[in-house]
Amino acid sequence: MTETIRLADGLIAAKVSADEIPVINIGPLLHGGAARVADKIGAAARDIGFFYVVNHGVPSALVERVFAESARFFALSEAEKMPVAIEHSACHRGWFRLGGENLDPAKQTRAGDFKEGFKIGRDLGADHPLVRAGTPLHGPNQWPDLPGWRETMQTYYDAMEALGRRLLQAFALALGLEANYFDGWLKAPMTTLGPLHYPPQRGHITEAQLGAGAHTDYGCLTMLAQDDAGGLQVRNAAGVWIDAPPIPGSFVVNIGDMMERWTNGVFTSTLHRVVNISGRERYSLPYFFDPDFSAPVACLPTCLRAGETPKYPPTTAGQHLLDMINASFTYHQTKNP
Secondary structure, eight states: OOOOEEEOGGGSOBOOOTTSSOEEEOGGGGGTOHHHHHHHHHHHHHHTSEEEEESOSOOHHHHHHHHHHHHHHHTSOHHHHGGGBGGGOSSSOEEEOTTSBOSOTTTOOSOOOSOEEEEBOOBOOTTSHHHHTTOTTOBOOOOOSOTTHHHHHHHHHHHHHHHHHHHHHHHHHHTTSOTTTTGGGOSSOOOEEOOEEEOOOOEEEOTTSOSEEEEOOSSSEEEEEEOTTOOEEEEOTTSOEEEOOOOTTOEEEEEOHHHHHHTTTSSOOOOEEEOOOSSSOEEEEEEEEOOOTTOEEOOOGGGOOTTOOOSSOOEEHHHHHHHHHHHHBHHHHHHOO
């Protein structure tokens, strides 16, 4: 008999208008028409920090293959996954186990997120200048011994990087900058594909352990493909938790902490979480798009009014990510006390 799922009151999403998280057709962005969608993207980035994109140019058949390959890997036994465990990587790549990431440690005090995942980054050999220089978070991927797995993931990784570059052009225009403003910091962007698997969660579900605890994303922007299990919730500007349900053929895009910091709070990095009440496995494909490790993250020139001072001290993209990873991954805290 299936155990009844009981949600704590604070985990029940409010019923709101379906368009609270806007759906933006970015087809024109792919054909030289960035200005036509920049205003819509800018408004969503300011108001809620989340939006869906459709007509994005990434083939649905490719997305489906990546979901299938993710499920194939996560179906392996723990012993079969261990050779590519993230603990073996010097640059935060590979598989992390259930509870290996804790996105809300203040509330999830006894266990981490009820999910497992895999980190795939820019695959750099030992002879690459950034690797030779010992740049953190740069180096080779770990690949499981599954025929076709690496090729499928790399194809998707490349397609999503191209889409992220286009979206940053629209972001730049929305901020009153030239479309190519960010290009100089995208020589070797720290782009990461992170397939996730959420096992079914049953019984009484509270904030003591969720699929993904309430958090904001670390970086610049995130592009998410989600399956039809649902479970993603977003906290809107009124402080109310709402659902971000799956929309076929779309990616959910959200602003991360780095972009909020870069824009001096003009763009909003929004709290979100995953509550898997589907009663079955949930899979998602977040793709994190961040600039070069050395990119300066300081208030952009169009985001500071006369007489104002920046809300955040300057940093670099790499240092910001290292600080955030160290706060969420237990194994990384051990390596980097």
